Each structure stands twice: as C-alpha cells, then as structure tokens.
Amino acid sequence: MPGETSPQSMVDTSMAPARAQTERLFLERHRTLESMAHCPSSDLPYLVVADIDRREFNRIEDIFRYDFQTVWMRDAMSITNLVLPEGRVGVVLVSDNLPRAGADFVEALRLNPATAASPVVLMVQSALRPGGERFSEFAPEAMLTRPLLPTVLRATVQRLMRRSVQKSWQSLRPRHRELLATTLKLFSAFGSGAAGVVELEVLRHGSRLLVDACSDGHVSALLDALRQHDDYTWVHSTRVAAQMVMFGRYVGMSRGDLELLAEAGLVHDIGKLKVPLAVLNKQGPLTPGERASMETHVGSGMRLLEALPGISREASQVTARHHERLDGTGYPFGLKGSEIDEASLLAAPCDVYVALTDRRCYKPAFSKDQALSHMRERAGSHFDGKLLDRFAEVAL
Numbered sequence: 001m002p003g004e005t006s007p008q009s010m011v012d013t014s015m016a017p018a019r020a021q022t023e024r025l026f027l028e029r030h031r032t033l034e035s036m037a038h039c040p041s042s043d044l045p046y047l048v049v050a051d052i053d054r055r056e057f058n059r060i061e062d063i064f065r066y067d068f069q070t071v072w073m074r075d076a077m078s079i080t081n082l083v084l085p086e087g088r089v090g091v092v093l094v095s096d097n098l099p100r101a102g103a104d105f106v107e108a109l110r111l112n113p114a115t116a117a118s119p120v121v122l123m124v125q126s127a128l129r130p131g132g133e134r135f136s137e138f139a140p141e142a143m144l145t146r147p148l149l150p151t152v153l154r155a156t157v158q159r160l161m162r163r164s165v166q167k168s169w170q171s172l173r174p175r176h177r178e179l180l181a182t183t184l185k186l187f188s189a190f191g192s193g194a195a196g197v198v199e200l201e202v203l204r205h206g207s208r209l210l211v212d213a214c215s216d217g218h219v220s221a222l223l224d225a226l227r228q229h230d231d232y233t234w235v236h237s238t239r240v241a242a243q244m245v246m247f248g249r250y251v252g253m254s255r256g257d258l259e260l261l262a263e264a265g266l267v268h269d270i271g272k273l274k275v276p277l278a279v280l281n282k283q284g285p286l287t288p289g290e291r292a293s294m295e296t297h298v299g300s301g302m303r304l305l306e307a308l309p310g311i312s313r314e315a316s317q318v319t320a321r322h323h324e325r326l327d328g329t330g331y332p333f334g335l336k337g338s339e340i341d342e343a344s345l346l347a348a349p350c351d352v353y354v355a356l357t358d359r360r361c362y363k364p365a366f367s368k369d370q371a372l373s374h375m376r377e378r379a380g381s382h383f384d385g386k387l388l389d390r391f392a393e394v395a396l
Helices: 007-014 019-033 054-063 076-081 102-111 150-171 174-192 197-213 219-227 232-250 255-267 270-274 288-295 297-305 313-321 342-357 368-376 385-392
Strands: 046-050 069-073 089-095 120-124 142-145
Touching: 046 054, 054 069, 054 150, 069 076, 076 102, 089 102, 089 150, 120 150, 142 150, 150 174, 150 219, 174 197, 174 219, 174 232, 174 270, 197 232, 197 255, 219 232, 232 255, 232 270, 232 342, 232 385, 255 297, 255 313, 255 342, 270 297, 288 297, 297 313, 313 342, 342 368, 342 385, 368 385
Parallel strands: 046 069, 046 089, 089 120, 120 142
Antiparallel strands: none
C-alpha cells in the first residue's frame, strides 16, 4: 500500500461520484457481495456504530454483546462500503467526532439499502452544540450526550428497536397482529397494576387467538416476529404459551384444553413484572440475595392472579408450580413426582426450552439441539423423560 492515508482524505475522495453513480455502486456491490461473510453470521440484528474512537465502540459493543452484532464505521467511506442484508440493521449510532459528515454522510447513510430505513441516534459532546454545521441536515430519532450512560443508551436503543419491530408486524397475518397487540396490552395492564375482570376477557381472547395461530401452519413466522421485541417477560411468556399449545396438540388435547394451556402459558411468569429490572437483566451470575429476589416471582404471580376472579385452575397451578422438579429440588413448595399436576409437568420443558433458546442481555441463545441436549441431561430429575422425548418432536 502507498504511504499513510488519513481518514479525512479517504472520505473526501470517496464521496466525489455523482448521486447516480453512487446508486449504481450500491446496487452492484449488493448484488455481488451480499452472500459474502463480511460480518459474523447470526440471527441477531446489527448495530452500526459510526465513531472514530475505537475505545468508545468497544464500550458500546460490550453493552450490547448479546443483543446485536456490532459493526464499526470510522468514516463515511465505511458507510459506502458497508454490505449487510436489508432490514437487518436495527439502529445506527453516529458520533459528531467523525472526520466528515453533513450532507455527504447523510446521503451515504440513506443511499445504502442496509441503513436507509434504520433509526439514527446522534452521539454528541454537548447538547448545546450538536456537531455544528456538519450535522445540520441530520434528523436523528434521538440524541445522546457523552459520556454515554449504559442504562440510558440501552433504553434509547430498545425504544427505537421496539418501534421498528412493531412496525414490521404489518407484514404479519391480521389475526397474528391482533394476537400480539392483545397479549402486549394484557402485560401492560399487569405491569401497571390495573389488571381486573376486563383483563381476564383479554387473556381469554388472546388464548383463543394463540390456539388459532398454532393451528394455521404459520406459527414460526409469528414467533420470529415476536422474539425481536425487547419486552422480555411478554416475549418469553408468549413463546412458552405457544410451545405448550403445540405440545398439547401433539398429545391430542381438545380445543378447550388447548385454550386453558395457552392461558396458563401466558400468565405463568407474570410475577416477573414485580422483580427489579436490575436483577432480571443482570449481566452475570446472581448473588444468593438476587436469586431469592428472582424466585419471589412465583408468589408475586400467584397474588396478581388473585385479582382475576374466574382465572382457570390450570393457570393458577402452572404459575405456582412451573419451577417444581420431579426429584423435589424445585421451588417454592418442593413438590415431587405425582404431587405435580399434569399441566405443570407439561409446562416445565416448554418453559426451560424457551428460556434456553431466548437471547438475553447476559447470555446468547442456545440452538434447538443445544437446548434439548442440556435438558436430556436432566431427564428423570427435573423432567419426565418420556414427556421430554415427546416434547422434542414439536419444539420450535
């Protein structure tokens, strides 16, 4: 390579072609390079960070290490050369310390199919002087001031991702969209402490919609759309409910029983809405005190359901007993064997499987095979072995 080339000179020469030539360049590059492994392969969305400071990028990458595949862009030339699948870039973080920005940078960002529709967060040194004239044409969805607080950064990115994810639901079947909206409304009511008789009807309507979704042959697309949302308790509970319904269908349960299973799955972890987020989302092992706090979600869930007169016995049992184990080492009652009801026995592998295959801020998601292998090692102690074998046939 020739002698040292500054980022500034690289950007100045890269942005010279006319707009039409730039558009052709993008089209050619995406046709010829789309299948090349420029970034790690994963089902995680991408977080593009445009910042000249590599240390800042490393901090951001660490904050989101289980949520995104992070990609570092050090100048507008990098945006021009970025090759990622359309629709996979969740958020773009742009720093005001880039060597060049303004109209040229905005044009590069919006012409690239990978970033054209992605929400933008502008990171600035001062809220009073956000990048000067260089960013005068930017219309970012959010602006954050350095030093970046991890909690504020995470909340901002999650809010933008939630908006994008819910917008993407427009491509789903109408009944699937109704299911997601109905169950999300239910969890909002529980979270605000406003659950009552009306929410019981919402729960039952959501349960009917979920049984329908598990019977129409398109439940995988529904769950794929669901799992990108950041409301973990809602996502986890809806996935568990779907697994329980699929399992119940496989063993030949009636439509009425499937609706009861759906109801139980949707509310089984409702008590986690009362667990402090610092414990629920901790990046690392829980202390004994934090573990005890986490385990209170069972009792909290039982108390929340007491506000719903007419809630099914199955929902109450599964909420109370989904952490019991065959060998009596579970909680909160230490039940074992035949002391555990049928619905809770059926719910246990569904709950653990979904927890293992969930992507969390403190761990990556297990593959289906990894999760089932982990669970089979606990057959006979945690799970009924024969029931687990049957569950493996319908695990999504």
